[in-house]
Amino acid sequence: MKLFILILGFAFCSLSAQKALPLDTLKLKEAGDMLADDYGNLYIYKNKDFSFTKYDSLGKQIGKMMLTVPYKVQTVQNPLSVPLFSENAQELKFVDQNLNEIQRIDFKQKFAFIKMAYAEDLQQIWLLDESSKRLIQYNFRNDTTINSYPFDASFDDLMDLLVFENKVYILTRKHFRVYSLKFEKLFEVPLENGKRFRRENEFILVITNNSILKYIPEKELVKIFEDPDAQIVDKNTLSYFEIKANNLYLYSLEKSKEPKLQTDPEQKPTEKPSDQPKEQSDDATGQTVEKVEEQPKEQSADKPADDTLQKLIEETSEIQAVGI
Incomplete structure (x- = not known):
């Protein structure tokens, strides 16, 4: 009976961790990418x-854009200004919360050939110029180049670019790399x-087809979410999302903390200060503790016997002295 209840408990936990969202499978069919704000x-x-x-979260369409050439959506973390870059069109455009275009930046007039663009904020863009092999920091508000760094890396299989705290993050089809601004x-x-x-x-996260990884600076990449059967995965600050078999599923971030702690070397499960040390001391020194506990018992048992014998000797001596 207890085993049956335990199995039901595990089944309930697994079902509660996953939630199917009401988005029509036809809308998800042939999706090349998915992002969640x-x-x-x-x-x-x-x-x-x-x-x-x-x-929206109920599957209602809020906006739609029909593009003439391929674009790469950088991020939707700020839904009021979503950046999209096109290598074919050599331009970066920003769209609002209804996917209406609010600004377009044309690189053809000022640069040779931009392989990848990263919008750092609403003023600055980092550009990888394939022709000059340079990383360019560009302020598009006032049309000025702030800095330019030699960057002689391979641009053939480049997937994404990110610049943060004087470090350049490069994602290719086969590798994840981190450089300094001096190309180290x-x-x-x-x-x-x-x-x-x-x-x-x-924190820098890497999104793959079916997993999400967290970068531990200059140490390793740690998987924080993975589903081998997923077609596309993404996350926001509260949940993980995945498309699997043309259905959309949501996983609560709270449900995924336990496996994350097991794989992340920087985070360790909290231990109870009162119970755990006691268990460790009993396990490590069990035999010694037992002997220490037994020794006082033997001493306490022998001491009353010695006192009784001494009293009998004294009483015998007194009787002999009286002459009985």
Whole structure:
């Protein structure tokens, strides 16, 4: 009976960790990418027709763009200003919460050939110029180049670019690399099916086809979410999202903390200060503790016997003295 209850408990936990969202499978079919903002809105990009569509958490369409050439959606963390870069069109555009274009930046007039662009904020863009092999920090508000750094890296299989705290993060089809602005390689690790970066405060995340990894600076990449059967995965600050078998699922971030703690070397489970040391001391010195506990018992048992014998000797001596 207890085993049956335990199995039901595990089944309940697994079901409660996963929640199917009411988005039509036809809307998810042939999706090339999916992103989720912190309001629970979903953005679907389709490679087939270059469409970019936004839905709310109930599956209602909020906006849609029909693009003429391929674009790469950088991030939707600020839904009021979503950046999209096109290598074909050599331009970066920003769209608002309804996917209406609010600004377009044309690179053809000022630069040779931009392979990748990263919008740091609403003023500055980092550009990888393939022709000049340079990393350019560009202020598009006043049309000025702030800095330019030699960057002689391979641009053939480049997937994404991110610049944060004087470090350049490069994602290719086969590797994840970190450089300084002086083009010094700080970290490199093989990585399959990398798609894009996501920055959450000081943490850098790497999104692949079916997993999400967290970068431990100059040490390793740690998987914080993975589903081998997923087609596309993403996350916001509260949940993980995945498309699997043309269905959309949400996983609460709270449910995923336990496996994350087991794989993340920087985070360790909290231990109870009162119980755990006691268990460790009993396990480590069990035999010694037992002997220490037994020894006082033997002493306490022998002492009353010695006192009784001494009293009998004294009483015998007194009787002999009296002459009985």
